[in-house]
Amino acid sequence: xxxxxxxxxxxxxxxxxxxxxxxxxxxxxxxxxxxxxxxxxxxxxxxxxxxxxxxxxxxxxxxxxxxxxxxxxxxxxxxxxxxxxxxxxxxxxxxxxxxxxxxxxxxxxxxxxxxxxxxxxxxxxxxxxxxxxxxxxxxxxxxxxxxxxxxxxxxxxxxxxxxxxxxxxxxxxxxxxxxxxxxxxxxxxxxxxxxxxxxxxxxxxxxxxxxxxxxxxxxxxxxxxxxxxxxxxxxxxxxxxxxxxxxxxxxxxxxxxxxxxxxxxxxxxxxxxxxxxxxxxxxxxxxx
Amino acid sequence: xxxxxxxxxxxxxxxxxxxxxxxxxxxxxxxxxxxxxxxxxxxxxxxxxxxxxxxxxxxxxxxxxxxxxxxxxxxxxxxxxxxxxxxxxxxxxxxxxxxxxxxxxxxxxxxxxxxxxxxxxxxxxxxxxxxxxxxxxxxxxxxxxxxxxxxxxxxxxxxxxxxxxxxxxxxxxxxxxxxxxxxxxxxxxxxxxxxxxxxxxxxxxxxxxxxxxxxxxxxxxxxxxxxxxxxxxxxxxxxxxxxxxxxxxxxxxxxxxxxxxxxxxxxxxxxxxxxxxxxxxxxxxxxxxxxxxxxxxxxxxxxxxxxxxxxxxxxxxxxxxxxxxxxxxxxxxxxxxxxxxxxxxxxxxxxxxxxxxxxxxxxxxxxxxxxxxxxxxxxxxxxxxxxxxxxxxxxxxxxxxxxxxxxxxxxxxxxxxxx
Numbered sequence: 255x256x257x258x259x260x261x262x263x264x265x266x267x268x269x270x271x272x273x274x275x276x277x278x279x280x281x282x283x284x285x286x287x288x289x290x291x292x293x294x295x296x297x298x299x300x301x302x303x304x305x306x307x308x309x310x311x312x313x314x315x316x317x318x319x320x321x322x323x324x325x326x327x328x329x330x331x332x333x334x335x336x337x338x339x340x341x342x343x344x345x346x347x348x349x350x351x352x353x354x355x356x357x358x359x360x361x362x363x364x365x366x367x368x369x370x371x372x373x374x375x376x377x378x379x380x381x382x383x384x385x386x387x388x389x390x391x392x393x394x395x396x397x398x399x400x401x402x403x404x405x406x407x408x409x410x411x412x413x414x415x416x417x418x419x420x421x422x423x424x425x426x427x428x429x430x431x432x433x434x435x436x437x438x439x440x441x442x443x444x445x446x447x448x449x450x451x452x453x454x455x456x457x458x459x460x461x462x463x464x465x466x467x468x469x470x471x472x473x474x475x476x477x478x479x480x481x482x483x484x485x486x487x488x489x490x491x492x493x494x495x496x497x498x499x500x501x502x503x504x505x506x507x508x509x510x511x512x513x514x515x516x517x518x519x520x521x522x523x524x525x526x527x528x529x530x531x532x533x534x535x536x537x538x539x540x541x542x
Numbered sequence: 543x544x545x546x547x548x549x550x551x552x553x554x555x556x557x558x559x560x561x562x563x564x565x566x567x568x569x570x571x572x573x574x575x576x577x578x579x580x581x582x583x584x585x586x587x588x589x590x591x592x593x594x595x596x597x598x599x600x601x602x603x604x605x606x607x608x609x610x611x612x613x614x615x616x617x618x619x620x621x622x623x624x625x626x627x628x629x630x631x632x633x634x635x636x637x638x639x640x641x642x643x644x645x646x647x648x649x650x651x652x653x654x655x656x657x658x659x660x661x662x663x664x665x666x667x668x669x670x671x672x673x674x675x676x677x678x679x680x681x682x683x684x685x686x687x688x689x690x691x692x693x694x695x696x697x698x699x700x701x702x703x704x705x706x707x708x709x710x711x712x713x714x715x716x717x718x719x720x721x722x723x724x725x726x727x728x729x730x731x732x733x734x735x736x737x738x739x740x741x742x743x744x745x746x747x748x749x750x751x752x753x754x755x756x757x758x759x760x761x762x763x764x765x766x767x768x769x770x771x772x773x774x775x776x777x778x779x780x781x782x783x784x785x786x787x788x789x790x791x792x793x794x795x796x797x798x799x800x801x802x803x804x805x806x807x808x809x810x811x812x813x814x815x816x817x818x819x820x821x822x823x824x825x826x827x828x829x830x831x832x833x834x835x836x837x838x839x840x841x842x843x844x845x846x847x848x849x850x851x852x853x854x855x856x857x858x859x860x861x862x863x864x865x866x867x868x869x870x871x872x873x874x875x876x877x878x879x880x881x882x883x884x885x886x887x888x889x890x891x892x893x894x895x896x897x898x899x900x901x902x903x904x905x906x907x908x909x910x911x912x913x914x915x916x917x918x919x920x921x922x923x924x925x926x927x928x929x930x931x932x933x934x935x936x937x938x939x940x941x942x943x944x945x946x947x948x949x950x951x952x953x954x955x956x957x958x959x960x961x
Contacts, residue, residue, distance in 0.1 A: 266548075268650070270635060271643040290675035297672055301663040304704075375658045376676055377635035536638040539631070540556055 274536065279528055284379045294386035299393060313397045317353060321346040328472045337474040337505040340414050343405060347499050348471035350402050354395040354430075355437050355491060356462045361387045362441025363458050366449050366538055373539060380535040381528070384442050388434045395430070406502060415504075422501035429494050429501075432520050436490055439523025446527075446534040470495050475507040487512060490519040545647070546728060546759050547610040547633075552642035554603040554628050554783075602628040604783040605642070613757040617764065617774035617791055619798055625783040626763045630654060633730050633761065648727030648759075651678055655732070657717030662706035666697055666716055669705050673720045687723045694745075695719035722749045728759045747773070767795050768934070768941050799835070817922035821886070821913050822849045826928055830900075835933035838904060838951050842897040844928070846911055847890065854886040854913075854921070861895055862910040863902070864926055865949045871902070877916055886913075901950050904934045904943045 274280075284291075303309045321342060328334045329341035336344040362384040366373070369383055409416050448454045466472075469491045478486055486492050493512035500506030603625045610616055618626050631637045633644060634652035659676040660669050670691055674684040684691075692698050695715040697708070705713055731750075750773055754760055764770050770777060770791055777794040779786040787794055811823045824847040830836030844861075860875030876883055886893075893913075909928035913921045937943055937951060 266645040266647055268646040269643055270632060270639065270646070272639055272641055287675070287678075289681040293672045293675045293681075296668070297661055297664060300668065301661055304663045372659050372676070374636055375634075375654045376652065378676060378678065539637040 291386045295390040298390040320349045335477045350398045358437035363444035365445040417504035435520040439527040442527040442531040446530045449538045490516040545609045548645040552606045555599045555640045615754045615760040615774045617770035617777035620780035624780040650728040651726035652730035666701045691719045730761045732763045821921040837935040838937045842900045844895040846893045866906045904932045
């Protein structure tokens with residue numbers, strides 16, 4: 255008995271118990287594993303394009319070809335309006351933004367299913383995986399953004415009606431963070447649910463594609479009849495895309511209220527996502 | 543000696559069968575009914591409600607408590623399904639316990655596998671950093687021990703080659719080298735010693751000894767009784783999710799082996815035994831040396847239960863052994879030996895086969911057994927139906943024999959002579 259009391263008084267570094275408290279999110283621990291996150295980023299980056307001929311050039315070719323396709327189909331054939339902006343720039347801004355969001359969302363939503371083997375053998379904060387996905391996609395995004403800015407410069411020099419709003423340009427990192435947060439929040443919620451319902455994986459694959467059409471990627475909000483506009487505006491990605499266009503190209507339909515809505519939406523989804531994710535990570539090995 | 547791991551009433555239940563009701567719609571129904579205080583709508587009348595889970599529970603661990611002192615090297619032994627792996631998984635925080643808790647003092651690192659997270663496309667260097675970080679080392683830690691790691695693994699020349707081009711031996715050596723340089727206060731190891739060639743095995747064992755001598759705490763789960771005996775002073779013997787006994791490894795291992803051999807399972811022959819049906823082969827038992835296991839150069843006894851319809855005045859028997867890959871190693875019968883057997887009475891009886899010295903190296907073998915008359919008319923033939931496992935033991939001066947050594951032990955000596 256005396257020994258037991260003595261044990262209780264000692265300081266333990268770690269206690270493994272059935273369920274952690276709901277808000278015991280261990281984000282400090284995640285910070286201790288920052289080296290691992292960066293190594294995951296490096297792994298994703300290096301491994302994807304090894305043994306490809308064009309290598310990182312693919313990062314540029316993907317959005318470029320998509321933009322050209324969109325310009326031909328939606329611009330020339332379907333003649334959708336582009337807020338008076340050059341079609342090429344309009345579609346490229348949408349494509350670059352959307353591909354960051356969609357690749358983050360799809361990849362984070364596969365966190366548990368894709369890493370079952372790793373998670374079954376060793377402990378590290380599981381959030382390291384989705385966070386590393388956000389960062390490695392951010393690298394891709396930066397490269398594509400640079401290409402986009404190059405084209406903006408090209409069009410400005412040629413005298414097109416493109417007028418970047420510089421104060422907004424400097425605020426654009428916040429937009430990107432909001433977008434990353436939304437992808438993370440939704441992604442980890444879905445990944446937590448896929449440990450139980452596998453059907454969600456298929457839903458994500460085409461759901462993301464459908465969601466693109468509910469986001470002003472190939473059309474501006476201003477072209478949507480007022481009756482339907484609420485549907486598009488309810489989408490938290492809408493203000494981000496419009497604000498991004500307003501910043502870099504000078505035209506966009508957005509107000510501070512809508513951006514605040516997106517921000518709150520993002521914070522809530524990340525918060526909920528992290529809580530659910532933490533719940534699931536403790537026992538998911540028993541269910542897969 | 544202060545306690546660094548305190549395991550208190552640890553239990554872990556797994557749910558067998560389906561988890562959840564299978565579809566999202568059904569889960570919603572159950573959830574909505576519960577919200578309104580109604581009973582589970584999917585439940586059959588009279589069934590007991592145990593959440594929305596189907597199937598039974600399996601207790602992989604039940605009420606396990608023990609303490610580990612600092613610097614202790616503790617072995618955990620037991621049969622498959624005894625709960626050893628579950629215990630390690632909980633200690634490694636791969637899964638959470640169902641009840642009870644574990645309190646740990648110091649940094650704990652677990653090796654349930656070597657090379658976790660190795661990426662084939664990355665170079666040896668990149669994988670060392672990645673694997674080290676997965677195991678909980680910081681980049682600076684790894685950089686400091688980098689040269690030591692590649693020296694230990696012996697892969698200096700190939701450090702910038704993708705590991706997919708490594709031989710499996712190099713791969714395992716590199717993986718173990720990273721793990722061996724972890725330097726946690728507590729190390730939890732699962733059978734990783736069973737990898738690599740004999741020389742590397744010795745290196746690993748040496749490293750484990752070093753770790754123990756530096757005052758670190760080690761928990762080792764193993765099927766290799768020799769390494770448990772030589773590495774661990776104390777051992778825990780587990781069975782069916784509970785602790786059977788804790789004590790000195792020598793005693794525990796011996797007791798475990800004796801008890802285990804008492805529980806020899808009767809191996810039943812299936813319907814695939816051929817013959818004319820006069821004699822039916824029922825089951826067989828294989829036993830070996832005093833510890834119950836069969837060893838190279840040790841004894842082997844096979845007892846075969848048969849049932850015969852009538853008296854067989856002049857029976858003859860044969861036995862053959864094949865390697866696991868199917869090559870015939872030996873075949874002999876009583877006719878060739880020129881020996882006659884006593885008559886087999888009607889009803890059930892046993893045929894005993896014994897060997898004083900088994901020539902086969904550690905590994906798995908399959909055996910055939912048949913009963914015939916002196917004219918080689920087969921009454922019953924169990925063709926490659928007996929499973930013979932030769933346990934790891936010291937042969938040729940090493941305890942790590944694999945199939946590269948062949949199947950048969952040869953007492954051999956080499957010398958050089960003048961012409």
